[in-house]
Amino acid sequence: MAETSPGYAPNTIVVCVKWVATHVHIDPLSGVVAERSHDNQFSASDHAAVEVALRTARAWNDAGSPTQVVAVCVGPVDSEDELKVLIADGVDRAIRVEAATHYSATSQPTSRQIASLICAVIGEMTSGGQLLVVCGDVSADRGSGSVPAFIAHEIGCAQALGLVEVHEGDPGVLRAMRRLDGGRREELVIEAPAVISVEGAVAHLRRASLQTTIAARSATVELRNAREIGAAEPAIATSGLGDGMVMHPWRPRTRIVPAPVQPDALGRIVELTGAKSDRVPPRTVTLEPDEAARAILDQLAEWGYEWGQDSPI
Amino acid sequence: MSDFDVIVVGAGPAGSAAALEAARAGMRVCLIERGPFPGAKNMYGGVVYGRILDTLIPNWWEEAPIQRWITRRSTMVLTDSQALTIDFRTESWGKPPYNGATTFRPDFDAWLASNAEEAGATLICSTTVTGLLRDGQRVTGVVTDRPDGELTADVVIACDGVNSFLAKEVGLYPHTDPSNFTLGVKETLALPREVIEERFAVRGDHGLDIEMLGCTGDVPGGGFLYTNAESVSIGLVLSLPQLAKGGIRPEQRLARLKEHPAIAPLIEGGEVTEYSAHVIPEAGYNMMPELISDGFLVAGDAAAMCLAAGIWLEGVNFAIGAGAAAGRTAAGAVVRGDTTADGLAGYRTRLETSFVLADHRKLRDAPHIVMSDLAQQKVPKVICGMAEQVFTVVNPDPKPGMFKILWSELRRNKMGIRDAASHGIRAARTFR
Amino acid sequence: MSATNSSTNGPSDQRSRTSDPAGDMPTSRTVEASGRYAEMSFEARMDTVEFRVHERAHIVVDGRKCVDCSVRGCITACPANLFVPTADGGILFNYEQCFECGTCYMVCNEEGAISWSYPEGGHGVVFHAS
Ligand SMILES: Cc1cc2nc3c(=O)[nH]c(=O)nc-3n(C[C@H](O)[C@H](O)[C@H](O)COP(=O)(O)OP(=O)(O)OC[C@H]3O[C@@H](n4cnc5c(N)ncnc54)[C@H](O)[C@@H]3O)c2cc1C
Ligand code: SF4
Ligand code: SF4
Numbered sequence: 001m002a003e004t005s006p007g008y009a010p011n012t013i014v015v016c017v018k019w020v021a022t023h024v025h026i027d028p029l030s031g032v033v034a035e036r037s038h039d040n041q042f043s044a045s046d047h048a049a050v051e052v053a054l055r056t057a058r059a060w061n062d063a064g065s066p067t068q069v070v071a072v073c074v075g076p077v078d079s080e081d082e083l084k085v086l087i088a089d090g091v092d093r094a095i096r097v098e099a100a101t102h103y104s105a106t107s108q109p110t111s112r113q114i115a116s117l118i119c120a121v122i123g124e125m126t127s128g129g130q131l132l133v134v135c136g137d138v139s140a141d142r143g144s145g146s147v148p149a150f151i152a153h154e155i156g157c158a159q160a161l162g163l164v165e166v167h168e169g170d171p172g173v174l175r176a177m178r179r180l181d182g183g184r185r186e187e188l189v190i191e192a193p194a195v196i197s198v199e200g201a202v203a204h205l206r207r208a209s210l211q212t213t214i215a216a217r218s219a220t221v222e223l224r225n226a227r228e229i230g231a232a233e234p235a236i237a238t239s240g241l242g243d244g245m246v247m248h249p250w251r252p253r254t255r256i257v258p259a260p261v262q263p264d265a266l267g268r269i270v271e272l273t274g275a276k277s278d279r280v281p282p283r284t285v286t287l288e289p290d291e292a293a294r295a296i297l298d299q300l301a302e303w304g305y306e307w308g309q310d311s312p313i
Numbered sequence: 314m315s316d317f318d319v320i321v322v323g324a325g326p327a328g329s330a331a332a333l334e335a336a337r338a339g340m341r342v343c344l345i346e347r348g349p350f351p352g353a354k355n356m357y358g359g360v361v362y363g364r365i366l367d368t369l370i371p372n373w374w375e376e377a378p379i380q381r382w383i384t385r386r387s388t389m390v391l392t393d394s395q396a397l398t399i400d401f402r403t404e405s406w407g408k409p410p411y412n413g414a415t416t417f418r419p420d421f422d423a424w425l426a427s428n429a430e431e432a433g434a435t436l437i438c439s440t441t442v443t444g445l446l447r448d449g450q451r452v453t454g455v456v457t458d459r460p461d462g463e464l465t466a467d468v469v470i471a472c473d474g475v476n477s478f479l480a481k482e483v484g485l486y487p488h489t490d491p492s493n494f495t496l497g498v499k500e501t502l503a504l505p506r507e508v509i510e511e512r513f514a515v516r517g518d519h520g521l522d523i524e525m526l527g528c529t530g531d532v533p534g535g536g537f538l539y540t541n542a543e544s545v546s547i548g549l550v551l552s553l554p555q556l557a558k559g560g561i562r563p564e565q566r567l568a569r570l571k572e573h574p575a576i577a578p579l580i581e582g583g584e585v586t587e588y589s590a591h592v593i594p595e596a597g598y599n600m601m602p603e604l605i606s607d608g609f610l611v612a613g614d615a616a617a618m619c620l621a622a623g624i625w626l627e628g629v630n631f632a633i634g635a636g637a638a639a640g641r642t643a644a645g646a647v648v649r650g651d652t653t654a655d656g657l658a659g660y661r662t663r664l665e666t667s668f669v670l671a672d673h674r675k676l677r678d679a680p681h682i683v684m685s686d687l688a689q690q691k692v693p694k695v696i697c698g699m700a701e702q703v704f705t706v707v708n709p710d711p712k713p714g715m716f717k718i719l720w721s722e723l724r725r726n727k728m729g730i731r732d733a734a735s736h737g738i739r740a741a742r743t744f745r
Numbered sequence: 746m747s748a749t750n751s752s753t754n755g756p757s758d759q760r761s762r763t764s765d766p767a768g769d770m771p772t773s774r775t776v777e778a779s780g781r782y783a784e785m786s787f788e789a790r791m792d793t794v795e796f797r798v799h800e801r802a803h804i805v806v807d808g809r810k811c812v813d814c815s816v817r818g819c820i821t822a823c824p825a826n827l828f829v830p831t832a833d834g835g836i837l838f839n840y841e842q843c844f845e846c847g848t849c850y851m852v853c854n855e856e857g858a859i860s861w862s863y864p865e866g867g868h869g870v871v872f873h874a875s
Contacts, residue, residue: 022795023795023873036874037417038353038419038420038871038873039873081438208459208460209459209461209462210460210463211461213440214437218435347863348866348867353870354845355872356875417873417875418875419872419874439866439867440866440867441864441865443862458865459866475847491851494851541874553848554852556818557816557818557821557822557852561821562821562822563824564787564826568784571784585789585790585793586874587793588790589844589872591844592846592847
């Protein structure tokens with residue numbers, strides 16, 4: 001697309017924003033999941049990603065390396081109003097990808113499918129300049145945060161996920177801080193092309209001026225159709241459920257414990273808690289994934305957890 | 314030149330109707346709303362009366378986000394242990410053009426605003442108007458809380474709801490007297506569709522609307538219960554000064570209503586999906602501010618145009634009626650090039666010839682009568698007491714005569730016959 | 746711009762307090778003998794409402810003025826129960842879960858005790874099913 005927009009810059013910063021239901025109602029009795037109207041937003045971390053992209057673009061622009069920011073959302077038409085808000089905030093273009101299945105409380109395309117759609121959009125934009133993809137790290141619906149990893153994999157570039165601090169450097173370069181285990185931090189120098197994801201607290205999204213807000217109301221959100229941009233159409237990932245199966249809230253399995261036989265109360269409690277019985281020391285085994293899963297289930301069964309007929313294996 | 318011909322503040326029913334009519338008349342209109350979407354800040358009891366929409370959006374019923382069409386309307390008079398209900402139903406309200414419908418404001422207001430947008434108005438959300446731009450007495454625009462947030466216009470229409478800070482800024486509104494306001498609190502209770510059909514004896518997309526008197530204890534007010542598609546809305550309207558003095562919190566009063574033997578079975582098992590609250594301008598015509606100033610009009614709740622008088626709780630239709638009139642007047646004035654108070658004077662005439670001010674003037678005493686101690690505390694007891702006596706079989710004693718029953722109930726509730734008569738006459742005159 | 750806070754954790758410790766001068770209002774109980782559901786707790790009630798909390802308070806209460814106030818109507822009337830009396834006779838106010846209704850400034854009888862405004866556009870209460 002960049003070649004068809006003359007004057008547009010070689011550098012492209014793509015921000016991925018996810019349209020999520022922030023409040024899902026789960027009926028406690030039936031487990032039916034329902035969304036409320038007007039309840040979808042971009043998450044705080046996605047907003048932070050937009051701000052990081054805008055700041056980076058400004059720094060690179062100021063350094064004489066023209067840069068455009070493009071927001072991409074695989075989401076329903078409802079998201080367009082909020083995409084226009086991002087245009088008011090300073091994003092140069094906003095693209096919405098229409099797919100048969102969008103994120104919602106009841107259907108979830110997989111991260112990989114979303115990533116491949118976003119990569120298809122990125123594909124039309126690469127014009128030889130630097131490419132940076134910025135995502136929020138975790139969305140308000142507690143997604144897996146794995147979309148950026150899939151994007152990096154598909155593009156074949158570096159990734160730095162879950163950043164807690166980002167400083168824009170020379171064109172094509174960022175300095176960032178990432179959390180490590182044990183309260184440690186790691187400073188990174190990231191060179192484009194790269195995919196980064198940022199935490200919500202990295203930056204507060206600016207408040208657009210009144211004039212740009214008004215102007216953005218008549219801006220267009222570009223539309224791509226999942227089928228037409230050649231990426232695989234996301235199918236519903238129904239968490240393994242087939243047709244006609246009902247989703248129900250997760251409840252822990254019942255563990256059957258034999259009645260204690262000790263004559264006195266204290267003895268019965270000691271027996272129930274297993275405090276004095278011999279304890280099998282933990283063991284470490286190295287297995288292939290499906291053997292490992294089976295071993296875990298066998299162990300649970302041995303401990304008395306009932307799987308009933310709907311055993312997951 | 315001004316940035317816009319007309320700026321409308323607040324995308325509630327009044328604001329969207331104003332923006333719709335002004336945009337249709339060819340004006341450049343900006344509709345500014347502080348919520349993230351129109352309706353986000355708005356709650357009400359739950360019934361919109363659609364007749365006023367006929368003129369604005371033909372066949373509105375085919376596209377409006379309706380929960381249920383009201384085909385059954387009840388008025389309930391309660392005491393602590395009694396309830397007398399007058400119940401009316403008609404199938405004619407269940408087909409076009411319909412009468413009233415339950416709908417959620419976040420849905421309805423967003424829909425109405427989208428109509429204004431389609432007509433050409435520019436809708437700006439998430440933007441609070443914090444003040445007015447003025448040139449001497451003349452209003453020339455608004456100040457918002459966004460950076461570079463000033464915007465000019467030939468006419469500003471304030472549809473900013475019950476707190477009406479803009480009308481106050483222009484000096485149209487005198488000091489706010491809390492006794493002119495009530496607090497509405499409400500719970501939306503989820504119930505399955507079949508349960509609603511069974512409990513309220515309605516089918517399909519038909520629904521029931523119950524208004525209640527005598528359910529607010531020592532605080533003047535009333536109650537309501539409306540059916541939505543898969544929930545019911547139950548709430549109370551409570552007069553502010555007495556609520557503040559009474560020592561019992563609003564949700565506690567609501568809990569008491571929910572335990573009333575006539576109400577509890579209707580809502581049993583309903584899970585609260587949203588608790589909400591909002592203030593209502595209760596005093597009607599007598600508290601209305603001036604409506605017009607140079608370059609400035611006020612419409613809807615901002616001008617106390619809500620009709621809250623006993624069995625009526627209507628504000629959305631009045632707001633739409635007033636907003637539409639304001640929008641048309643503003644457009645006419647801009648075209649003529651005279652947007653002074655004189656140039657805008659047609660607004661008041663428009664309202665007076667329509668139901669908006671005609672109904673309010675006719676019912677100007679109604680709020681006072683309905684909120685009076687007599688109507689609130691004694692009448693429900695007398696009415697329920699009479700009903701109980703009439704329907705209690707006392708044989709072998711002979712049935713007492715009606716007059717005797719009335720007399721004994723009046724006496725029991727310490728209500729003088731003269732009081733009752735004068736009150737009755739006043740009410741009859743008001744509601745005739 | 747602040748982080749979005751969907752209907753969560755206001756200061757919850759103050760909410761367990763249920764003022765009930767009349768003494769007979771239902772508070773949180775277990776399921777009654779009649780099998781009816783108990784009234785929900787006040788925190789649970791407020792958790793049904795979405796608040797997109799802004800970092801700056803839109804309502805500020807000057808607790809010094811409250812010391813002279815005998816009526817204290819705000820405590821009873823605020824539907825969100827945001828006014829909490831303190832031991833020294835003042836008022837502790839939290840703005841986060843406010844309906845922006847206006848009740849408090851209308852019932853307040855001390856001039857200037859409450860500075861009231863709307864939150865920044867896009868923030869504050871968001872209704873969905875009202
Ligand atoms: C408990 C209760 C029950 C009710 N029941 C019914 C009923 O059953 N039927 C009925 O018809 N009516 C009912 N009403 C009345 C009805 O809700 C109102 O009369 C009606 O909403 C008035 O419409 P409006 O457009 O004037 O104001 P509002 O609906 O209050 O709209 C005002 C709008 O302006 C926006 N705004 C305010 N200030 C600013 C600012 N500074 N900058 C930008 N935007 C701003 C607000 O966000 C809001 O969207 C009820 C009211 C209550 C409280
Ligand atoms: S009513 Fe006003 S002065 Fe009195 S306690 Fe409340 S806020 Fe303070
Ligand atoms: S505006 Fe309403 S909800 Fe907010 S503090 Fe005042 S009374 Fe309470």
